[in-house]
Amino acid sequence: SIRITVLGSYKPGTFTVSSLNTLFNALYVSGGPAANGSYREIELLRNNQIERKVDLYKLLQTGSQEDNVRLQENDIIRIPVYKNRVEIAGEVKRPGIFEILPGETVEDLLRFASGFTESAYKASIKVIQLTDKEKKVTDINQDAYDLHSPHTGDYFEVSKILNRYQNRVKINGAVFRPGNFELSPNLTVAQLIRKAEGLREDAFTKRAQIIRLKEDLTPEIISFDVSAVLNNTADFLLKREDEVIISSIFDLKDEYNVSIQGEVRKPGNYKHVENLTLKDLILLGGGFTYAAYPQRIEIARVIKRDTLTKEDVRLSEIIDIKDINDLSYSANNLSLQPFDVVTVRRLPGYLELKSVVISGQVQYPGPYVLASRSERVSDLLKRAGGFAPEAYPGAAFLKRKNENSFKDELDSARVKKIQGELRDSTKEIVSEVSRPYDQIALDLVYIITHPGSDADLILKPEDELFVPRNDEAIKISGQVLSPTQSPYRKGDNVADYISNAGGFTDDARKSKVYVLYPNGKAARTKHFLFVRSYPQVKSGSEIIVPKVRLKVNNKSITETIAVATAVAGLAAVVLGIIQLTK
Known part of the structure; x- marks a missing residue:
């Protein structure tokens, strides 16, 4: 082990480290340079002499290890205070604060910041400098990047390029390749149309527009004849930011639709095309459903009038089609006009099969398809084989679904209005009126002995009859x-x-x-x-x-006490007045 000393770091002091440790290891152990310490002029002192000056930017920029020398006993690492720091912000890849050595230029600063971003304005950089009295702004042109030396406290700002084009024209509408194009010298409208691969077949060639910006950037419209331009009889030059708009013939007229409803598989709206017939529309709608009645089809057609008179009260023209059962191509067909509405009626006697459910203590519980529109509870019990041994007929009930019909909406609206007049803000009543299901109590013993009576209800689709087990x-x-x-x-x-x-x-x-x-x-x-x-x-x-x-005469206890207190106070005042008048 060896003893070394580190000065000017976040954790300065004397450290005992391995003899194999290097200078960078010691800087790591000591926390690196302090807030005002230099990264570029670190000194390694050995035997009271400067053994080496270390620039950490070499390690941070290129990963160079040339200054990562091995330490010896009693080595001192001194981190001095920085001399020159500047800040760069804006459109550079690594904005931040950097230390600049004497002789380094703006070009070196850009290298430390990893260069410009893709959208940077590279022609010049704005720098805010600190004088002895105030700030000043200096513009550094691109040709002076390698000449200008930054000073401490300088703030460099790299702007974005302008959001505009120096040579753009646009073409949109009925061309094969709409979009932006280069404004080449002497570019004309005809040449731009050819650059866009020419006109589409639906192009309206009688009139087109150019939207052009004036000197004060206000737009103006210039109209021209596309056919004349392409024939080189009235072609003219384009200017920067011109936009050529060529309309489609479909943009200049309504989109016509027809609709089909009723007993077809895919009812809805369909686009009207030339020569569209009734059979074509039925085929587009997926053909007839099983319940369709081809002998009864109606076509509602818009009436074209020059004037509207009081006597003419028609809203549409109704065309009755008596038989179109055969959808193959034949003479018995009818051409449709825009906005026609075709209605395919249902068979008069066709009724969809509807089911009810019986569950609980019966012999054969499960779903049953209604046999007639007047089938009753007693009929369903017979079909279910009667009661099971543990059935409790006195507790049976019918669960009936409430359809969200127009009548239910009217009932709810009436209840809300009445509650408003009565100043009743509770919501329970409205929710009860619009509840999804009803539980209807039944007396099955009476129903069995009196089938067809008023108590023997007629069943509705999705009804569920439940016969519970006897509960003691x-x-x-x-x-x-x-x-x-x-x-x-x-x-x-x-x-x-x-x-x-x-x-x-x-x-x-x-x-x-x-x-x-x-x-x-x-x-x-x-x-x-x-x-x-x-x-x-x-x-x-x-x-x-x-x-x-806890209410007294429809008032809460608090309200009653308040009223009683007020009455007592009023009585005391009255008694006082009487005493004074005696």
Whole structure:
């Protein structure tokens, strides 16, 4: 081991290192040059003499190891304070602060910064220098990069090139190669069109435009005849930044469409082309569906009028097609005009097959296709083979999907309006009106014995009939001491089951106890004079005891106290006035 000393580093001091260590190892151990230390004039002192001056830029720029010499006992590495630092920013690859030695120039500084970026303005560099009193700006031209010597504190800024072209013209529109082109000497419009590979077949040759910038950069339009230019009878020279626009004939007219709807496989809008016929459009629409009625097709056509009179109230011309069942080419065809709307009607007696589902305790649960439009619950039970042994018919219910129809939207709108008039801001009512499903309670025992009655509902597509298993438990919930379940005992009433749950709590609202039956029905407690009559309890029911609302005369306790305080204060004022008037 050897002992060395490092001065001017981030961690100066004396270090004991291996005799195989080099100067760069010692700089690493000591943290490198301090904030104001020099990177380029580091001194290695040996026997009180300067053994070597080290420039770390050689290592950082080229990876050179020529100054990485081996250290000896009592060597001193001295890092002096820098003499000349400058900063370069902008369009260079490595912007930053660099140390400059005497005799080095701006060209060396650019080399330290790894040169210009691709978009740098290389013709000159702007430098902000510090004088004894103030700052000054100096422009250094490209031919002086190797002559100008930077001074400490200089700030060099490399700008971007201008976002403009010195020799560009443009051509767009109905040419084969639109885009930017070089403005060569004496370039004409005809030559530019040839550079763009010529006109497309759809080019409008009667009139085109050149957008040209004036001296004050305001645009102007110059119109010309494309045919005359190409015939060299009216050609003219282009200027920098001219843009030639040649329109397509399709840009100068509406895009015509026709549409087909109804019983075709791909209804929608299609582009109208010349000689398009009704059969062509049906084929574009994928042909008829299975439910199509080719003997009933309508074509709605736009009416062209010179004037609109009070007597003429027509919106369109309706053309009835009686038979177009054969889509092969024949004389029985009709040419279509732009904006025609073709409607293929459905067979009058065609109805899609719809299914319902029966689940739970029946012999054959599963989906069933409706046999008729008037099929009822009793019919579905017969098809399902009747009840299973553990079925509970009294708890059966029908789950029916609510279609999001126009009527539902009107009902929701009416409810919102009524709530607004009543100043009711709750959202539960609106959500109930627009709920996706309904649970309809059924009395299957009565339905089986009275098929076709009003209770025997007509089924709708996607209905689901559920027959649950017999549940012998009664559930007690809400404001009771111990919410629980209790076995069903015939003859027990609500009070008996609440007693099994420990009785009412102090917050129980005894007069509003209600029972939920397994088929979805609900029954509440009734009152006659001072007699309270609880609803009947059936197997599988749930008894719910609500909580007392902390309100007095529809006002909360806080509101009641505030009103009482105000009344008491007013009474005191009145009594005071009476005493003064005596």
